[in-house]
Amino acid sequence: MSATRPPFSLLLFALLGGCAHRPSPSVNPPPMAVPPVAMSGPACAALAAVLDSLAAGQQGEYPLLANATNAYGSSKYVPEFFRRVRTTPGLREDTWSSFLARNEASEQVCDTLPGHGVTVTTANPSAPWAAIETAHPKATGLYLPSSAGVSPDGAQALFVVRVRSSPCGSSHLVALVDRALDGRWKVTSLFDDGVVGDCLGAIGKPPRF
Amino acid sequence: MISRLVGPRLAATVALTCWLAACWGETLPVVPTLADPGYRSLTVQDEASLGVTATGMMTAIGCRPVTGRPDSTAVAIPLLPGKFRMYSCRSVARGALLTTAKAIAAVTARNPVWASALSGGAGGSPYYEYDHTECFWQAATPPEYGQRINEEGDFEVFVRVDPVPGMCAWVAIFRYVVPGDGGSPAPGGTGGPSLPGTPIVPPPDPMVPDSIWTAADECDHLVTGCLVKLDERQGRYFQKALALVETTHPVCRAALDAMRGALAAGKVYIGNVDIADGENNDHSALTDVPIDKTTGRRSFVSMHFDQDAYRLVKERGKAGMEAFARLMLHEGMHALLYVHPRADGRSPPGYYSTPPFDLFNPGSSVNGCLRTS
Numbered sequence: 001m002s003a004t005r006p007p008f009s010l011l012l013f014a015l016l017g018g019c020a021h022r023p024s025p026s027v028n029p030p031p032m033a034v035p036p037v038a039m040s041g042p043a044c045a046a047l048a049a050v051l052d053s054l055a056a057g058q059q060g061e062y063p064l065l066a067n068a069t070n071a072y073g074s075s076k077y078v079p080e081f082f083r084r085v086r087t088t089p090g091l092r093e094d095t096w097s098s099f100l101a102r103n104e105a106s107e108q109v110c111d112t113l114p115g116h117g118v119t120v121t122t123a124n125p126s127a128p129w130a131a132i133e134t135a136h137p138k139a140t141g142l143y144l145p146s147s148a149g150v151s152p153d154g155a156q157a158l159f160v161v162r163v164r165s166s167p168c169g170s171s172h173l174v175a176l177v178d179r180a181l182d183g184r185w186k187v188t189s190l191f192d193d194g195v196v197g198d199c200l201g202a203i204g205k206p207p208r209f
Numbered sequence: 210m211i212s213r214l215v216g217p218r219l220a221a222t223v224a225l226t227c228w229l230a231a232c233w234g235e236t237l238p239v240v241p242t243l244a245d246p247g248y249r250s251l252t253v254q255d256e257a258s259l260g261v262t263a264t265g266m267m268t269a270i271g272c273r274p275v276t277g278r279p280d281s282t283a284v285a286i287p288l289l290p291g292k293f294r295m296y297s298c299r300s301v302a303r304g305a306l307l308t309t310a311k312a313i314a315a316v317t318a319r320n321p322v323w324a325s326a327l328s329g330g331a332g333g334s335p336y337y338e339y340d341h342t343e344c345f346w347q348a349a350t351p352p353e354y355g356q357r358i359n360e361e362g363d364f365e366v367f368v369r370v371d372p373v374p375g376m377c378a379w380v381a382i383f384r385y386v387v388p389g390d391g392g393s394p395a396p397g398g399t400g401g402p403s404l405p406g407t408p409i410v411p412p413p414d415p416m417v418p419d420s421i422w423t424a425a426d427e428c429d430h431l432v433t434g435c436l437v438k439l440d441e442r443q444g445r446y447f448q449k450a451l452a453l454v455e456t457t458h459p460v461c462r463a464a465l466d467a468m469r470g471a472l473a474a475g476k477v478y479i480g481n482v483d484i485a486d487g488e489n490n491d492h493s494a495l496t497d498v499p500i501d502k503t504t505g506r507r508s509f510v511s512m513h514f515d516q517d518a519y520r521l522v523k524e525r526g527k528a529g530m531e532a533f534a535r536l537m538l539h540e541g542m543h544a545l546l547y548v549h550p551r552a553d554g555r556s557p558p559g560y561y562s563t564p565p566f567d568l569f570n571p572g573s574s575v576n577g578c579l580r581t582s
Contacts, residue, residue, distance in 0.1 A: 197551070
């Protein structure tokens with residue numbers, strides 16, 4: 001009877017499933033690291049359409065762009081955030097799947113925006129806010145795009161753009177972009193997700209007016 | 210018969226040990242859920258008490274630590290890289306053994322920094338400072354060392370000084386101290402456990418939280434943008450700060466109720482990737498009040514506080530606690546869906562001109578939201 005039973009060690013590994021459950025390594029690059037992968041192709045064209053929409057809705061300089069994407073690892077946001085993005089009207093399932101897959105790691109933002117014709121200024125998103133303000137005094141904020149989720153047929157793209165507009169806190173824009181029959185990318189929806197950031201100031205010290 | 214038992218046991222020992230070493234040896238921190246065994250031990254900060262944690266968890270399922278030379282049936286549980294503790298687990302169900310081993314692995318993975326670097330391998334910990342000597346009533350000899358959550362909800366480590374089974378056992382209590390802030394001097398000035406005698410219990414300062422940022426510390430040890438759900442103990446300190454609020458003004462009362470509601474609903478977090486760090490006094494908080502894409506209406510989802518702010522609360526004592534209370538009232542109004550322009554609060558930092566947020570500014574003439582005495 002006992003000869004027919006598998007060894008306990010085998011049962012043990014069967015129960016544990018080997019190392020299949022092992023947590024994956026961190027996807028967050030060091031602050032100053034240059035991401036090894038660069039955004040390209042339709043993602044860049046779609047991003048250009050998003051930036052144009054943002055520029056049309058604001059005064060001042062063209063949006064100051066981060067030089068690397070913000071990887072939306074799910075561990076860094078409450079689950080409700082992802083549920084909200086997922087429910088973007090018109091968002092296709094395959095686009096969403098692509099978004100999740102592409103945002104496991106940061107990427108370099110496009111060097112050039114195809115067919116754009118506008119010079120895009122970039123900045124290091126890890127720099128202190130004071131340094132960014134000093135270097136780009138006319139900028140209304142620093143725009144950190146996510147990596148693009150692009151549908152397999154190349155007809156739809158999804159971005160989440162984090163906007164740093166003060167030293168404390170930021171907001172999120174969710175942009176869904178569709179490619180028209182003429183091949184041009186057009187923003188289908190662009191909305192502010194609604195996070196409110198607050199400065200606390202120095203605790204216990206009166207401010208200097 | 211004996212050989213039939215020893216063989217599988219040996220195989221189990223080797224398999225479990227190899228698996229734990231291979232799969233958990235260098236893993237990233239894994240956050241157990243509240244239901245996981247050992248959750249309350251996540252704040253363990255020294256090697257000795259971590260060993261007690263493992264022993265406590267193993268004992269709970271019927272294992273016992275092996276003293277002396279382990280035999281081939283002993284199960285090795287890795288506590289730190291290269292360091293194991295042996296347990297004898299005869300008649301223990303395999304499922305319970307595996308579950309507990311996983312939980313211990315999660316706890317050890319959760320404490321990656323102090324174990325190897327800060328304690329210097331000596332088993333001591335710079336995180337703990339002698340606080341007082343206390344009498345534990347014990348029916349039997351208490352353990353040599355251990356840990357507890359005290360009545361205030363703080364994590365403490367104790368070391369047995371003079372056990373008297375069936376009566377009072379004197380133990381030295383060590384309190385968690387934030388590294389680098391100097392801490393409070395130990396009674397007697399020696400920094401070490403005193404001899405048994407009259408318990409030395411310093412009067413508590415209700416305004417000075419002494420360990421609310423244990424999770425926040427772990428945030429610092431992880432990556433920028435950590436996200437930690439406020440635990441029960443930290444929540445009590447938030448409530449302690451809120452006790453400073455004067456509720457005569459209806460807006461103050463509304464903000465207080467909103468903040469308490471957020472705490473009760475488990476919607477308060479420490480950290481968020483979007484919260485700037487503490488450089489240049491830009492401590493901040495975020496409240497997530499998204500706009501529904503269909504109706505255009507906002508709803509309150511979550512609240513996030515900068516972990517660095519808690520250290521300043523500690524350093525500044527009551528003034529820090531008051532500032533933190535104001536910040537919570539501010540966020541409480543966001544939870545009620547009041548918003549202000551994004552540019553508000555920047556000049557000077559932390560001052561808001563948009564009602565009702567101007568009620569919570571330090572030194573405001575209408576600052577009726579905090580008690581004056």
